[in-house]
Amino acid sequence: MAEAAHENRCPLSAVDRRLADVHRQWHEAERGYFDPESFRVSIQTAIQTLRTVTFIVQSNKRLFTNFDPWYESWQNRLRADSLMRWMVDARNKIEKQGDLEAHSFVRAEVMASYYEEGPRMEVPAELFQSPVELISSIPTEALRKHVFKDGILRIQRRWVENSLPEYELLDAVGIAYGKVAQLVADAHRQLGLEPPSTMVGDIDRTEGEESRGGRLPCMIGHDDARSHHVWLATGQPIEIERKAVEFDRKGAEQAAGKYGLNPKEMFPSTDPAPEATLNGLFDAARKMFSVDGHHDTIAFLLKGARPVNLMQLAPQEHGEKYLLMRMLANEVIKYGADGVILLSEVWCAPYDSNNPYRRAVDAPERTEYLTAVLVTQTGVPVELRALIAREDGSVALGETETFLDEAQIAFAPIYAAWGRAIPKAWIEVVTIGAGDAASGEDPTTSV
Numbered sequence: 001m002a003e004a005a006h007e008n009r010c011p012l013s014a015v016d017r018r019l020a021d022v023h024r025q026w027h028e029a030e031r032g033y034f035d036p037e038s039f040r041v042s043i044q045t046a047i048q049t050l051r052t053v054t055f056i057v058q059s060n061k062r063l064f065t066n067f068d069p070w071y072e073s074w075q076n077r078l079r080a081d082s083l084m085r086w087m088v089d090a091r092n093k094i095e096k097q098g099d100l101e102a103h104s105f106v107r108a109e110v111m112a113s114y115y116e117e118g119p120r121m122e123v124p125a126e127l128f129q130s131p132v133e134l135i136s137s138i139p140t141e142a143l144r145k146h147v148f149k150d151g152i153l154r155i156q157r158r159w160v161e162n163s164l165p166e167y168e169l170l171d172a173v174g175i176a177y178g179k180v181a182q183l184v185a186d187a188h189r190q191l192g193l194e195p196p197s198t199m200v201g202d203i204d205r206t207e208g209e210e211s212r213g214g215r216l217p218c219m220i221g222h223d224d225a226r227s228h229h230v231w232l233a234t235g236q237p238i239e240i241e242r243k244a245v246e247f248d249r250k251g252a253e254q255a256a257g258k259y260g261l262n263p264k265e266m267f268p269s270t271d272p273a274p275e276a277t278l279n280g281l282f283d284a285a286r287k288m289f290s291v292d293g294h295h296d297t298i299a300f301l302l303k304g305a306r307p308v309n310l311m312q313l314a315p316q317e318h319g320e321k322y323l324l325m326r327m328l329a330n331e332v333i334k335y336g337a338d339g340v341i342l343l344s345e346v347w348c349a350p351y352d353s354n355n356p357y358r359r360a361v362d363a364p365e366r367t368e369y370l371t372a373v374l375v376t377q378t379g380v381p382v383e384l385r386a387l388i389a390r391e392d393g394s395v396a397l398g399e400t401e402t403f404l405d406e407a408q409i410a411f412a413p414i415y416a417a418w419g420r421a422i423p424k425a426w427i428e429v430v431t432i433g434a435g436d437a438a439s440g441e442d443p444t445t446s447v
Protein backbone atom coordinates (compact mmCIF):
# COMPACT_ATOMS: atom_id res chain seq x y z
CA MET A 1 0.00 0.00 0.00
CA ALA A 2 1.37 3.42 -0.88
CA GLU A 3 2.07 5.75 2.01
CA ALA A 4 -0.83 8.13 1.42
CA ALA A 5 -3.38 5.34 0.97
CA HIS A 6 -2.00 3.59 4.04
CA GLU A 7 -2.37 6.69 6.19
CA ASN A 8 -5.98 7.18 5.20
CA ARG A 9 -7.08 3.73 6.17
CA CYS A 10 -4.82 2.77 9.03
CA PRO A 11 -6.12 2.83 12.63
CA LEU A 12 -2.61 3.89 13.64
CA SER A 13 -2.59 6.78 11.17
CA ALA A 14 -1.83 9.35 13.89
CA VAL A 15 1.33 7.39 14.71
CA ASP A 16 2.26 6.98 11.04
CA ARG A 17 1.86 10.70 10.42
CA ARG A 18 3.99 11.69 13.38
CA LEU A 19 6.76 9.36 12.27
CA ALA A 20 6.52 10.86 8.78
CA ASP A 21 6.94 14.29 10.42
CA VAL A 22 10.26 13.15 11.91
CA HIS A 23 11.37 12.04 8.45
CA ARG A 24 10.49 15.45 7.04
CA GLN A 25 12.32 17.28 9.86
CA TRP A 26 15.35 15.05 9.37
CA HIS A 27 15.51 16.21 5.74
CA GLU A 28 15.13 19.83 6.85
CA ALA A 29 18.17 19.37 9.08
CA GLU A 30 20.01 17.77 6.17
CA ARG A 31 19.14 20.68 3.88
CA GLY A 32 20.16 23.21 6.52
CA TYR A 33 23.41 21.41 7.33
CA PHE A 34 25.65 24.31 6.40
CA ASP A 35 23.46 26.93 8.06
CA PRO A 36 24.03 26.58 11.83
CA GLU A 37 20.74 28.25 12.81
CA SER A 38 18.52 26.21 10.58
CA PHE A 39 20.38 22.99 11.44
CA ARG A 40 19.97 23.69 15.16
CA VAL A 41 16.25 24.31 14.89
CA SER A 42 15.42 21.36 12.67
CA ILE A 43 17.58 18.72 14.33
CA GLN A 44 16.20 19.68 17.75
CA THR A 45 12.66 19.60 16.40
CA ALA A 46 13.29 16.14 14.94
CA ILE A 47 14.53 14.88 18.32
CA GLN A 48 11.47 16.30 20.08
CA THR A 49 9.02 14.93 17.52
CA LEU A 50 10.62 11.50 17.61
CA ARG A 51 9.91 11.30 21.32
CA THR A 52 6.21 12.01 20.77
CA VAL A 53 5.78 9.03 18.42
CA THR A 54 5.83 6.59 21.33
CA PHE A 55 3.48 8.84 23.32
CA ILE A 56 0.95 8.58 20.52
CA VAL A 57 1.41 4.80 20.38
CA GLN A 58 0.58 4.74 24.11
CA SER A 59 -2.50 6.91 23.65
CA ASN A 60 -3.80 4.30 21.17
CA LYS A 61 -3.55 1.58 23.79
CA ARG A 62 -7.23 0.70 23.53
CA LEU A 63 -6.72 -0.66 20.00
CA PHE A 64 -4.47 -3.44 21.30
CA THR A 65 -5.69 -6.61 23.00
CA ASN A 66 -2.62 -7.00 25.15
CA PHE A 67 -0.83 -3.67 25.11
CA ASP A 68 1.11 -3.61 28.38
CA PRO A 69 3.45 -6.61 28.04
CA TRP A 70 4.08 -5.77 24.38
CA TYR A 71 4.91 -2.14 25.09
CA GLU A 72 6.98 -3.03 28.12
CA SER A 73 9.22 -5.31 26.10
CA TRP A 74 9.84 -2.43 23.67
CA GLN A 75 10.50 -0.03 26.52
CA ASN A 76 13.09 -2.39 27.94
CA ARG A 77 14.71 -2.76 24.57
CA LEU A 78 14.94 0.98 23.96
CA ARG A 79 16.11 1.73 27.51
CA ALA A 80 18.94 -0.76 27.10
CA ASP A 81 20.15 1.23 24.09
CA SER A 82 22.54 4.03 25.01
CA LEU A 83 21.76 6.08 21.89
CA MET A 84 18.02 5.91 22.63
CA ARG A 85 18.66 6.97 26.25
CA TRP A 86 20.67 9.89 24.92
CA MET A 87 17.73 10.88 22.69
CA VAL A 88 15.38 10.94 25.71
CA ASP A 89 17.82 13.07 27.72
CA ALA A 90 18.43 15.36 24.75
CA ARG A 91 14.71 15.96 24.30
CA ASN A 92 14.37 16.77 28.00
CA LYS A 93 17.28 19.15 27.77
CA ILE A 94 15.85 20.91 24.71
CA GLU A 95 12.46 21.34 26.35
CA LYS A 96 13.56 22.27 29.85
CA GLN A 97 17.04 23.79 29.68
CA GLY A 98 17.94 25.04 26.25
CA ASP A 99 19.87 24.09 23.17
CA LEU A 100 22.08 21.09 22.61
CA GLU A 101 25.76 21.84 22.48
CA ALA A 102 26.40 20.93 18.89
CA HIS A 103 29.66 21.85 17.23
CA SER A 104 30.70 21.78 13.64
CA PHE A 105 33.85 19.86 12.78
CA VAL A 106 35.79 19.12 9.66
CA ARG A 107 36.94 15.55 9.25
CA ALA A 108 39.71 14.98 6.76
CA GLU A 109 40.83 11.45 5.94
CA VAL A 110 42.94 9.73 3.35
CA MET A 111 41.45 6.76 1.56
CA ALA A 112 44.13 4.74 -0.12
CA SER A 113 42.78 1.24 0.44
CA TYR A 114 39.55 -0.68 1.01
CA TYR A 115 40.01 -0.57 4.78
CA GLU A 116 39.18 2.21 7.20
CA GLU A 117 42.83 2.64 8.06
CA GLY A 118 43.85 5.88 6.41
CA PRO A 119 45.11 8.73 8.57
CA ARG A 120 42.25 10.88 9.80
CA MET A 121 41.94 14.17 11.64
CA GLU A 122 38.99 15.99 13.07
CA VAL A 123 39.22 19.67 13.91
CA PRO A 124 36.69 22.39 14.76
CA ALA A 125 35.47 23.84 11.47
CA GLU A 126 36.84 27.31 12.20
CA LEU A 127 40.34 25.88 12.78
CA PHE A 128 40.53 23.79 9.65
CA GLN A 129 43.07 25.19 7.23
CA SER A 130 44.49 22.48 5.05
CA PRO A 131 45.21 18.80 5.30
CA VAL A 132 48.99 19.21 5.05
CA GLU A 133 49.47 18.01 8.61
CA LEU A 134 47.43 14.93 7.85
CA ILE A 135 49.48 13.96 4.85
CA SER A 136 52.78 14.52 6.61
CA SER A 137 51.63 11.99 9.22
CA ILE A 138 51.77 9.13 6.69
CA PRO A 139 54.49 6.89 8.10
CA THR A 140 56.54 5.42 5.25
CA GLU A 141 57.91 6.69 1.98
CA ALA A 142 56.45 3.75 0.00
CA LEU A 143 53.01 4.35 1.45
CA ARG A 144 53.30 8.08 0.82
CA LYS A 145 54.13 7.36 -2.82
CA HIS A 146 51.11 5.08 -3.10
CA VAL A 147 48.85 7.61 -1.41
CA PHE A 148 49.95 10.36 -3.77
CA LYS A 149 49.37 8.17 -6.79
CA ASP A 150 46.07 6.49 -5.94
CA GLY A 151 44.84 8.03 -2.71
CA ILE A 152 41.78 10.16 -2.21
CA LEU A 153 41.37 12.86 0.37
CA ARG A 154 37.87 13.05 1.80
CA ILE A 155 36.84 16.24 3.53
CA GLN A 156 33.60 16.21 5.40
CA ARG A 157 31.65 18.64 7.56
CA ARG A 158 30.17 17.03 10.67
CA TRP A 159 27.89 18.21 13.48
CA VAL A 160 28.80 16.57 16.76
CA GLU A 161 27.12 17.09 20.12
CA ASN A 162 29.34 17.36 23.21
CA SER A 163 27.75 14.45 25.05
CA LEU A 164 27.54 12.19 21.97
CA PRO A 165 31.04 12.33 20.50
CA GLU A 166 30.86 8.95 18.75
CA TYR A 167 28.14 10.00 16.34
CA GLU A 168 27.56 12.54 13.67
CA LEU A 169 24.32 14.12 14.91
CA LEU A 170 22.18 13.77 11.77
CA ASP A 171 23.21 10.15 11.50
CA ALA A 172 22.39 9.55 15.17
CA VAL A 173 18.86 10.91 14.65
CA GLY A 174 18.51 8.68 11.56
CA ILE A 175 19.48 5.61 13.59
CA ALA A 176 17.05 6.56 16.36
CA TYR A 177 14.32 7.12 13.78
CA GLY A 178 14.95 3.56 12.56
CA LYS A 179 14.46 2.08 16.02
CA VAL A 180 11.20 3.93 16.57
CA ALA A 181 10.06 2.99 13.05
CA GLN A 182 10.65 -0.67 13.96
CA LEU A 183 8.44 -0.22 17.02
CA VAL A 184 5.75 1.37 14.85
CA ALA A 185 5.95 -1.49 12.32
CA ASP A 186 5.65 -3.97 15.17
CA ALA A 187 2.61 -2.09 16.54
CA HIS A 188 0.97 -2.62 13.14
CA ARG A 189 1.74 -6.33 13.28
CA GLN A 190 0.25 -6.53 16.78
CA LEU A 191 -3.02 -5.25 15.34
CA GLY A 192 -2.81 -7.64 12.40
CA LEU A 193 -2.11 -4.71 10.04
CA GLU A 194 0.37 -4.36 7.21
CA PRO A 195 3.16 -1.96 8.30
CA PRO A 196 3.56 1.07 6.02
CA SER A 197 5.63 0.16 2.98
CA THR A 198 8.80 2.03 2.01
CA MET A 199 8.45 3.41 -1.50
CA VAL A 200 11.23 5.24 -3.28
CA GLY A 201 9.67 6.61 -6.43
CA ASP A 202 7.82 3.64 -7.86
CA ILE A 203 10.14 1.08 -6.32
CA ASP A 204 9.16 -0.80 -3.17
CA ARG A 205 12.17 -0.72 -0.85
CA THR A 206 10.42 -2.34 2.10
CA GLU A 207 12.55 -5.46 1.79
CA GLY A 208 15.80 -3.87 2.96
CA GLU A 209 14.23 -2.48 6.12
CA GLU A 210 15.87 -4.92 8.49
CA SER A 211 19.38 -4.38 7.22
CA ARG A 212 18.80 -0.62 7.45
CA GLY A 213 17.76 -0.98 11.09
CA GLY A 214 14.33 0.47 10.27
CA ARG A 215 15.83 3.56 8.63
CA LEU A 216 14.66 4.84 5.27
CA PRO A 217 17.02 4.40 2.29
CA CYS A 218 17.65 8.18 2.19
CA MET A 219 19.18 7.92 5.68
CA ILE A 220 21.98 5.60 4.50
CA GLY A 221 25.16 7.18 3.16
CA HIS A 222 23.68 10.70 3.40
CA ASP A 223 27.13 12.01 4.32
CA ASP A 224 28.44 11.26 0.81
CA ALA A 225 26.51 14.25 -0.47
CA ARG A 226 28.33 16.52 2.00
CA SER A 227 31.80 15.11 1.33
CA HIS A 228 34.40 16.56 -0.94
CA HIS A 229 36.77 14.13 -2.57
CA VAL A 230 40.09 15.22 -3.92
CA TRP A 231 42.41 13.02 -5.92
CA LEU A 232 45.78 13.54 -4.27
CA ALA A 233 47.80 12.91 -7.43
CA THR A 234 46.40 16.02 -9.08
CA GLY A 235 44.63 17.99 -6.36
CA GLN A 236 41.53 17.83 -8.56
CA PRO A 237 38.11 17.22 -7.04
CA ILE A 238 36.51 13.89 -7.91
CA GLU A 239 32.92 14.09 -8.92
CA ILE A 240 31.53 10.62 -8.57
CA GLU A 241 28.52 10.64 -10.76
CA ARG A 242 25.74 9.85 -8.33
CA LYS A 243 23.57 8.63 -11.16
CA ALA A 244 26.02 5.89 -11.94
CA VAL A 245 26.03 4.78 -8.35
CA GLU A 246 22.41 5.24 -7.43
CA PHE A 247 20.43 2.26 -8.64
CA ASP A 248 17.44 3.42 -10.53
CA ARG A 249 15.06 1.45 -12.67
CA LYS A 250 16.16 3.07 -15.91
CA GLY A 251 19.84 2.39 -15.32
CA ALA A 252 19.07 -1.16 -14.29
CA GLU A 253 16.98 -1.71 -17.41
CA GLN A 254 19.69 -0.36 -19.67
CA ALA A 255 22.36 -2.54 -18.12
CA ALA A 256 20.04 -5.55 -17.99
CA GLY A 257 19.13 -5.01 -21.63
CA LYS A 258 22.75 -5.54 -22.57
CA TYR A 259 22.46 -8.99 -21.05
CA GLY A 260 19.02 -9.73 -22.40
CA LEU A 261 17.73 -9.85 -18.83
CA ASN A 262 14.41 -8.68 -17.51
CA PRO A 263 15.21 -6.69 -14.36
CA LYS A 264 11.72 -7.24 -12.97
CA GLU A 265 12.05 -10.99 -13.01
CA MET A 266 15.76 -11.45 -13.22
CA PHE A 267 16.58 -15.11 -12.92
CA PRO A 268 13.42 -16.84 -11.75
CA SER A 269 15.95 -19.53 -11.03
CA THR A 270 14.98 -22.92 -9.71
CA ASP A 271 18.39 -23.27 -8.09
CA PRO A 272 18.36 -21.38 -4.78
CA ALA A 273 22.16 -21.08 -4.56
CA PRO A 274 23.80 -17.76 -5.47
CA GLU A 275 26.58 -19.80 -7.11
CA ALA A 276 24.04 -20.77 -9.80
CA THR A 277 23.44 -17.09 -10.49
CA LEU A 278 27.20 -16.52 -10.62
CA ASN A 279 27.61 -19.30 -13.18
CA GLY A 280 24.71 -18.04 -15.28
CA LEU A 281 26.03 -14.48 -15.30
CA PHE A 282 29.55 -15.52 -16.13
CA ASP A 283 28.31 -17.61 -19.07
CA ALA A 284 26.45 -14.54 -20.35
CA ALA A 285 29.51 -12.36 -19.73
CA ARG A 286 31.73 -14.74 -21.72
CA LYS A 287 29.34 -14.56 -24.67
CA MET A 288 29.17 -10.78 -24.52
CA PHE A 289 32.91 -10.49 -24.20
CA SER A 290 33.43 -12.64 -27.28
CA VAL A 291 31.20 -10.28 -29.24
CA ASP A 292 32.36 -6.92 -27.83
CA GLY A 293 36.00 -7.69 -26.99
CA HIS A 294 35.56 -5.94 -23.65
CA HIS A 295 33.35 -6.01 -20.62
CA ASP A 296 32.07 -3.23 -18.39
CA THR A 297 32.38 -3.47 -14.64
CA ILE A 298 28.94 -4.41 -13.34
CA ALA A 299 27.81 -5.13 -9.80
CA PHE A 300 24.76 -7.27 -9.03
CA LEU A 301 23.09 -7.14 -5.63
CA LEU A 302 21.53 -10.44 -4.58
CA LYS A 303 18.89 -11.66 -2.18
CA GLY A 304 19.65 -15.36 -2.02
CA ALA A 305 20.12 -16.37 -5.67
CA ARG A 306 17.96 -13.56 -7.02
CA PRO A 307 19.53 -10.31 -8.27
CA VAL A 308 17.55 -7.43 -6.79
CA ASN A 309 19.46 -4.77 -8.64
CA LEU A 310 22.53 -4.06 -10.66
CA MET A 311 24.72 -1.12 -11.42
CA GLN A 312 27.43 -0.24 -13.80
CA LEU A 313 30.64 1.05 -12.26
CA ALA A 314 33.09 3.07 -14.24
CA PRO A 315 36.08 3.82 -12.08
CA GLN A 316 38.31 6.18 -14.05
CA GLU A 317 41.25 6.15 -11.69
CA HIS A 318 42.26 3.50 -9.22
CA GLY A 319 41.46 5.56 -6.15
CA GLU A 320 37.93 6.03 -7.34
CA LYS A 321 37.35 2.34 -6.82
CA TYR A 322 38.04 2.78 -3.10
CA LEU A 323 35.11 5.19 -3.08
CA LEU A 324 32.86 3.14 -5.34
CA MET A 325 33.20 0.00 -3.23
CA ARG A 326 32.26 2.04 -0.14
CA MET A 327 29.23 3.39 -1.96
CA LEU A 328 28.34 -0.11 -3.14
CA ALA A 329 28.43 -1.16 0.53
CA ASN A 330 25.83 1.53 1.28
CA GLU A 331 23.62 0.13 -1.49
CA VAL A 332 23.97 -3.33 0.07
CA ILE A 333 22.55 -1.92 3.33
CA LYS A 334 19.81 0.01 1.54
CA TYR A 335 18.60 -3.09 -0.29
CA GLY A 336 19.23 -5.61 2.45
CA ALA A 337 21.28 -7.57 -0.10
CA ASP A 338 22.97 -10.71 1.20
CA GLY A 339 25.21 -11.27 -1.78
CA VAL A 340 27.11 -9.28 -4.41
CA ILE A 341 28.52 -10.36 -7.76
CA LEU A 342 31.07 -8.12 -9.46
CA LEU A 343 31.82 -8.76 -13.12
CA SER A 344 34.89 -7.06 -14.51
CA GLU A 345 38.16 -7.25 -16.35
CA VAL A 346 41.17 -7.36 -14.08
CA TRP A 347 44.92 -7.20 -14.41
CA CYS A 348 47.05 -9.64 -12.47
CA ALA A 349 50.79 -9.57 -11.91
CA PRO A 350 53.23 -11.36 -9.63
CA TYR A 351 53.94 -9.56 -6.39
CA ASP A 352 57.20 -7.62 -6.36
CA SER A 353 58.57 -7.06 -2.86
CA ASN A 354 60.67 -4.15 -4.11
CA ASN A 355 57.54 -2.46 -5.25
CA PRO A 356 54.86 -3.37 -2.71
CA TYR A 357 52.21 -0.84 -3.74
CA ARG A 358 52.60 -1.30 -7.47
CA ARG A 359 49.34 -2.02 -9.22
CA ALA A 360 49.11 -5.00 -11.50
CA VAL A 361 48.23 -2.77 -14.44
CA ASP A 362 51.65 -1.09 -14.14
CA ALA A 363 53.62 -4.36 -14.03
CA PRO A 364 55.52 -5.45 -17.14
CA GLU A 365 54.49 -9.11 -16.82
CA ARG A 366 50.79 -8.49 -16.33
CA THR A 367 47.99 -10.75 -17.55
CA GLU A 368 44.38 -9.88 -18.16
CA TYR A 369 41.31 -11.81 -17.03
CA LEU A 370 37.58 -11.67 -17.25
CA THR A 371 36.31 -12.37 -13.75
CA ALA A 372 33.15 -12.66 -11.72
CA VAL A 373 33.44 -12.58 -7.95
CA LEU A 374 30.62 -13.64 -5.63
CA VAL A 375 30.69 -12.60 -1.99
CA THR A 376 27.87 -13.48 0.39
CA GLN A 377 26.91 -12.64 3.94
CA THR A 378 27.82 -16.09 5.25
CA GLY A 379 29.73 -18.10 2.61
CA VAL A 380 33.28 -17.91 1.29
CA PRO A 381 34.03 -15.81 -1.81
CA VAL A 382 33.85 -17.61 -5.16
CA GLU A 383 35.71 -16.26 -8.17
CA LEU A 384 35.38 -17.39 -11.78
CA ARG A 385 38.19 -16.34 -14.03
CA ALA A 386 39.04 -16.70 -17.72
CA LEU A 387 42.33 -15.58 -19.27
CA ILE A 388 42.00 -12.95 -21.97
CA ALA A 389 44.32 -13.43 -24.92
CA ARG A 390 44.50 -10.48 -27.30
CA GLU A 391 46.35 -10.88 -30.52
CA ASP A 392 46.36 -8.75 -33.65
CA GLY A 393 43.00 -7.22 -32.92
CA SER A 394 41.34 -10.53 -32.12
CA VAL A 395 40.48 -11.71 -28.68
CA ALA A 396 39.95 -15.12 -27.11
CA LEU A 397 38.98 -16.36 -23.66
CA GLY A 398 40.61 -19.26 -21.86
CA GLU A 399 38.75 -21.93 -19.90
CA THR A 400 36.75 -20.79 -16.88
CA GLU A 401 38.62 -21.53 -13.66
CA THR A 402 37.06 -21.45 -10.19
CA PHE A 403 38.83 -20.12 -7.10
CA LEU A 404 37.42 -20.43 -3.60
CA ASP A 405 38.12 -18.24 -0.59
CA GLU A 406 40.65 -15.90 -2.17
CA ALA A 407 41.48 -12.60 -0.47
CA GLN A 408 38.88 -10.36 -2.15
CA ILE A 409 40.05 -7.22 -0.45
CA ALA A 410 38.02 -4.85 -2.60
CA PHE A 411 34.94 -6.28 -0.89
CA ALA A 412 36.11 -5.29 2.60
CA PRO A 413 33.63 -2.37 2.80
CA ILE A 414 30.80 -4.80 1.97
CA TYR A 415 31.92 -7.27 4.64
CA ALA A 416 31.97 -4.34 7.06
CA ALA A 417 28.41 -3.41 6.01
CA TRP A 418 27.32 -6.95 6.87
CA GLY A 419 29.10 -6.76 10.19
CA ARG A 420 31.40 -9.58 9.00
CA ALA A 421 34.95 -9.64 10.29
CA ILE A 422 37.55 -9.08 7.56
CA PRO A 423 39.38 -12.43 7.21
CA LYS A 424 42.90 -12.30 8.56
CA ALA A 425 44.29 -13.54 5.25
CA TRP A 426 42.88 -10.45 3.49
CA ILE A 427 44.63 -8.12 5.86
CA GLU A 428 47.90 -10.02 5.46
CA VAL A 429 47.73 -9.64 1.69
CA VAL A 430 47.67 -5.88 2.15
CA THR A 431 50.33 -5.77 4.82
CA ILE A 432 52.67 -7.97 2.84
CA GLY A 433 51.96 -6.20 -0.40
CA ALA A 434 49.34 -5.16 -2.84
CA GLY A 435 48.34 -8.71 -3.76
CA ASP A 436 49.84 -11.77 -5.38
CA ALA A 437 49.32 -13.09 -8.86
CA ALA A 438 46.16 -14.94 -7.95
CA SER A 439 44.48 -12.32 -5.84
CA GLY A 440 42.88 -10.44 -8.71
CA GLU A 441 42.47 -7.50 -6.38
CA ASP A 442 42.74 -4.86 -8.95
CA PRO A 443 39.72 -4.70 -11.22
CA THR A 444 40.08 -2.00 -13.82
CA THR A 445 37.97 -0.99 -16.73
CA SER A 446 39.09 -2.36 -20.03
CA VAL A 447 41.94 -0.68 -21.84
Ligand SMILES: [Zn+2]
Nearest residue numbers: 010012013016
Ligand atom coordinates in the same frame (compact mmCIF):
# COMPACT_ATOMS: atom_id res chain seq x y z
ZN1 LIG B 1 -0.32 2.52 9.69
Ligand SMILES: [Zn+2]
Nearest residue numbers: 023027216218
Ligand atom coordinates in the same frame (compact mmCIF):
# COMPACT_ATOMS: atom_id res chain seq x y z
ZN1 LIG C 1 13.83 10.64 2.96
